Amino acid sequence: MNALTIYGANGHAKVVGEAFLSQFPKGKINFYDDDTTKVSCLEIKVNHDTAHIHAHENSLIIAVGNNQVRKSIVEKLGGRINNIVFIDSLRHPAAHISRSAQLGFGTLIAAKAVVNAEAIIGQHVIVNTASIVEHDCKIEDFVHIGPGALLAGNVEVGEGTFVGLGAKVIQGVKIGKWCTIGAGCVVLHDIPDGATVVGIPGKIITK
Numbered sequence: 001m002n003a004l005t006i007y008g009a010n011g012h013a014k015v016v017g018e019a020f021l022s023q024f025p026k027g028k029i030n031f032y033d034d035d036t037t038k039v040s041c042l043e044i045k046v047n048h049d050t051a052h053i054h055a056h057e058n059s060l061i062i063a064v065g066n067n068q069v070r071k072s073i074v075e076k077l078g079g080r081i082n083n084i085v086f087i088d089s090l091r092h093p094a095a096h097i098s099r100s101a102q103l104g105f106g107t108l109i110a111a112k113a114v115v116n117a118e119a120i121i122g123q124h125v126i127v128n129t130a131s132i133v134e135h136d137c138k139i140e141d142f143v144h145i146g147p148g149a150l151l152a153g154n155v156e157v158g159e160g161t162f163v164g165l166g167a168k169v170i171q172g173v174k175i176g177k178w179c180t181i182g183a184g185c186v187v188l189h190d191i192p193d194g195a196t197v198v199g200i201p202g203k204i205i206t207k
């Protein structure tokens, strides 16, 4: 692959762009963003005509850290354009991904992240820098595993959940959909859909 179309031009888009360039140093990136104040990203001009985004020859990745926004962009594009091709997955060359793990399309595995044996990662997921997804975990679509977060074996994470910076989840825990796990939290028990959890041990502060 020598070209990538990136939807998004903020901080996370820089990480995505550099992951691609680490793998394909001579690769070409086309950035798109709805925000017309975003002029450039990684010193590359940003296009704003997202209504006519094209990726016929390229692959496309949605590089937006917010899970709800990322999902809404995917839905918008999916409903309108039939020649968009999402990237199978984007793997930083310094990530370790087990040969028996499964990755959905549009998913980023960032530098120093580890995805271990028979983990199943959904679509448009972010496994961010130096995070660890242990063996047999199941991560649904639009999840963001934040930098340095650690998921022990057999953890399940529901659609759209954000696991904050450096959070830890012990083995076998099931986290619901659209939850927020605070930075540094240690999750010991199952978490219902939509909950925000903080602290050590993790306590639900809102549902």
Ligand SMILES: CC(=O)SCCNC(=O)CCNC(=O)[C@H](O)C(C)(C)COP(=O)(O)OP(=O)(O)OC[C@H]1O[C@@H](n2cnc3c(N)ncnc32)[C@H](O)[C@@H]1OP(=O)(O)O
Pocket (backbone or CB within 6 Å): 065, 128, 146, 147, 163, 164, 165, 166, 180, 181, 182, 183, 184, 185, 196, 197, 198, 199, 205
């Ligand atoms: C590449 C990147 O940058 S990826 C982004 C990485 N960023 C992160 O991981 C940040 C994760 N976000 C957090 O941890 C946030 O604090 C959240 C989402 C959990 C809570 O945010 P808010 O809803 O705004 O809650 P708010 O700040 O009002 O705090 C509510 C209470 O929880 C406490 N609290 C908030 N976050 C935490 C935390 N991470 N650990 C412990 N306590 C916390 C607050 O002290 C406050 O307690 P109080 O009511 O006794 O004063």
